[in-house]
Amino acid sequence: MSADLGDLGRFAEPSLLILVSLSAGPNHGYAIMEDVEAFGGSRIGPGTLYAALARLEARGLIEALPPxxxxxxxxxxxxxxxxxxAQLEGLAGFARTGLRRLEGSRLA
Amino acid sequence: MSAILRLYPRAWRERYGDELLALLEDRPPSPLDLIDLTRGAFDARLHPQLPETQPVTPERKNPMSDRLPGLAAIGGGLLFLVGVAMIGLAPLPSFDGYRETGLAMPVIFLSLPLIDVALIAAAVRRRGGAWGRGDTWLAIIAVGSTAVSMTGWPGLMIGFLTLIAVTATVVVRYLRNAGAPPWVVAGAVVATVLAIAANTEDDRAWLLAPIGLLAVVFGLISTLRPRPSPSVDPA
Structure with missing residues (x-):
């Protein structure tokens, strides 16, 4: 069973980045921001970060550890x-399909 | 930085405020971050992920008692403004001297203890409703000094000076504890400085008005804003 990130609206993408960051192990807000910037190349603002963290926590996708x-x-x-x-496999399938189609065309 | 956190709902601040402040200390926010934080605050209010906590106290069963200090501050502030208007609108004397203020001073004398008691009661309410001995004595002295000031000379001067001293003590001791935002506290300092420059001989009488206005503003904030709740267990 998995949850759908689609209902997070504009926080879906930051939430996915946060989940990827936390897949390497527990981390706090500042370290998550730095990590996302390093591997994702995109910057999450502090307001967006905590809005996404609150949503992920409310949905049981992440949990807080003692401070x-x-x-x-x-x-x-x-x-x-x-x-x-589930999200990454969906994206991987999407990427494979796109690449296969691009390779089959004359544009690649 | 904590000012921007005040845009967030209380439950949110209690849950995430400390760690967000720590993050902002590690990484000072850019102007874009400040906009992002403001958007985050609106989002937290529009789409709360945390339930606002409801304090379980006897006062909650009687919302009117929650509003009384605020209403008293509004009443005291308006009364004070009426007194100032009576002074400001009174005809100037044709010779050097003070305006004929008539009932203005008694009106102001009545308004100050009302504001004092409102501030004390608001602070007591925020503490959970227990009146301390100091609270009670200050309230009694505020009301008592007004009564003394009505007895004529020299009670007028003794009562007036005592009332000013009590009011200053109450403002310094209770304004923040009563839940006044920092800008109201800063406004109180400015209003006090202006009041010192006030003079009933000319149009400087109006310099007293900010004190009444601030009392009204504080009363409105206190009446409209819900009382603080106990901390949320972040675990």
Missing amino acids: EDRRRPYRLTGLGATTLR
């Missing part, structure tokens, strides 16, 4: 991992 010096780490839940896998 460490005011910084609270978050980690992926089982549901979050399943959801992330």
Whole structure:
């Protein structure tokens, strides 16, 4: 069973980036921002980050760990991992299809 | 930075406020981040992911008692403004001297203890409803000094000076505890400075008006804003 990120509206993409970041292990807000910037090449603002974190937490896709010096780490839940896998597999299939079609055309 | 956090709902601040502040200390926000935070605050209000906590207190069963301090502050502020208007609109004397203020001073004397008691009651309400001995004494002295000031000379001067001292003490001690935002506190400082420059001999009498206006503004905030709730367990 997995959740649908589609109902997160404009927070769907930042949420996916956050889930990918947390798939490497628990992290707090600042480290997530830095990580997303490093691997995703896109910057998440602090307001967007916490709006997405609140949504992911409310849906049980991530959970908060005890704070460490005011910084609270978050980690992926089982549901979050399943959801992330489903999302990435969907994107991978989408990417494979697009690439195959592009290779079959004369434009590539 | 904590000012922008105040745009967020209380439950949200209690849950995420500390860690967001820590993040902003690690990574000072750019102007774009400030816009992003403002959008985030609107989003948190429009699409709350956390339930607003409802305090379970006896006062909650009687919302009118929650509003009384605010209403008293509004009443006191309006009364104060009436007194200032009576002074400001009174005809100037044809010779050097003070305006004929008539009932203006008694009206102002009545308004100040009302504002004092409103501030004390609002602070007590935020603390959970228990009146301390200091709260009670200050309220009694505020009301008592007004009564003394009505007895004529020298009670007028003794009561007036006592009332000013009590009001200053109450404002310094209770304004923030009563839930006044920082800009109201700053406004109180400005209003006090202006009041010192006031003079009933000329149009500077109107410099007293900001005190009444601030009391009304504080009363409106206190009446319209829900009382704070206990902290949410973040676990």
